[in-house]
Amino acid sequence: MVLMKRTSYYWNVLVLLVLLIKQGISDDLTEAPPPIVMWHGMGDTCCFPFSLGTVTKMLKSKLGESLYVKSLKIGESIITDYESGFFVHPNKQVEEVCRQLSNDPKLGNGYNAIGFSQGGQFLRAVAQRCPVPPMLNLITLGGQHQGVFGLPNCPSLSQKSCESFRRMLNVAAYTNWMQNFLVQATYWHDPLNEQKYVQSSSFLADINNERSINQTYIENLMKLKRFVMVKFTKDTIVQPLQSQWFEFYEPNQDKVILPLNESSIYIEDKLGLKAMMDANKLIFLESEGNHLQFTDEWFTENIIPILQP
Ligand SMILES: *[C@@H]1O[C@H](CO)[C@@H](O)[C@H](O)[C@H]1NC(C)=O
Numbered sequence: 001m002v003l004m005k006r007t008s009y010y011w012n013v014l015v016l017l018v019l020l021i022k023q024g025i026s027d028d029l030t031e032a033p034p035p036i037v038m039w040h041g042m043g044d045t046c047c048f049p050f051s052l053g054t055v056t057k058m059l060k061s062k063l064g065e066s067l068y069v070k071s072l073k074i075g076e077s078i079i080t081d082y083e084s085g086f087f088v089h090p091n092k093q094v095e096e097v098c099r100q101l102s103n104d105p106k107l108g109n110g111y112n113a114i115g116f117s118q119g120g121q122f123l124r125a126v127a128q129r130c131p132v133p134p135m136l137n138l139i140t141l142g143g144q145h146q147g148v149f150g151l152p153n154c155p156s157l158s159q160k161s162c163e164s165f166r167r168m169l170n171v172a173a174y175t176n177w178m179q180n181f182l183v184q185a186t187y188w189h190d191p192l193n194e195q196k197y198v199q200s201s202s203f204l205a206d207i208n209n210e211r212s213i214n215q216t217y218i219e220n221l222m223k224l225k226r227f228v229m230v231k232f233t234k235d236t237i238v239q240p241l242q243s244q245w246f247e248f249y250e251p252n253q254d255k256v257i258l259p260l261n262e263s264s265i266y267i268e269d270k271l272g273l274k275a276m277m278d279a280n281k282l283i284f285l286e287s288e289g290n291h292l293q294f295t296d297e298w299f300t301e302n303i304i305p306i307l308q309p
């Protein structure tokens with residue numbers, strides 16, 4: 001009887017210890033912010049100290065020096081990385097990134113993703129096509145989710161030359177040759193000829209489920225905890241700047257913007273955006289300034305909380 005009591009006493013102590021240790025371990029796990037994967041924009045690279053290098057420093061200073069930040073590099077070197085922003089088809093780039101992410105053991109429990117400019121829509125494609133390892137939150141800064149119709153700084157040209165550039169590019173952008181040659185042509189979106197865009201856009205029309213509905217894209221996108229879209233209110237690079245919030249022109253003209261909740265992609269829920277909105281997973285943020293311009297304070301207040309565990 002006494003022996004029984006004693007063993008059960010030791011037994012209880014042992015169980016308690018195990019519980020405490022388990023608790024401690026899981027506390028450690030939940031307290032560390034998840035790793036971060038970043039994808040740079042066009043004309044930038046993984047590793048310029050003045051661009052994503054600065055962001056990496058900022059992230060570590062706010063979230064802890066031990067935070068794992070992976071700034072994606074496409075190809076073998078910074079040169080191939082730079083060139084890929086123009087000349088390597090997004091489908092190929094996304095495929096390579098999926099491989100890089102699944103081969104990185106540090107990302108196995110999930111990661112947060114931050115896309116800069118076109119890196120935003122590319123990371124969305126990663127979320128939709130490659131659910132392993134899991135992307136937790138997707139943050140796109142100045143992404144072009146509905147593509148672009150216009151050249152950087154177009155409005156600063158005279159209205160007439162801006163308009164004639166657009167029309168000229170319409171002819172070129174949808175040729176097979178351009179679709180395979182120039183990354184930016186794969187998300188050129190002509191509102192004056194939606195049908196041509198849907199047929200010819202070899203990247204954006206696909207990931208937006210505008211060509212046909214890929215149910216896998218919907219299911220995978222909805223796995224995100226949050227999909228955060230940041231719009232720069234004085235952006236002169238992205239035309240129309242509302243593309244950063246997944247909005248675009250009303251069909252058949254290029255002046256009036258259709259609110260997201262009145263657009264067909266949303267109403268018909270072709271991509272799961274409506275379901276995500278209803279589940280409070282879509283977050284729309286603004287930063288006052290031109291393309292990718294934000295202050296340390298703005299980032300700390302708006303983005304850092306999303307990256308915390
Ligand atoms: C849908 O997307 C998944 C993930 O990229 C892909 O494996 C599959 O082939 C696509 N299905 C169709 C019908 O295109």
Ligand SMILES: *[C@@H]1O[C@H](CO)[C@@H](O)[C@H](O)[C@H]1NC(C)=O
Nearest residue numbers: 259260261262263266267284
């Ligand atoms: C769309 O959203 C706005 C608020 O952002 C709201 O005022 C409007 O009623 C909504 N329209 C529809 C059709 O749901």
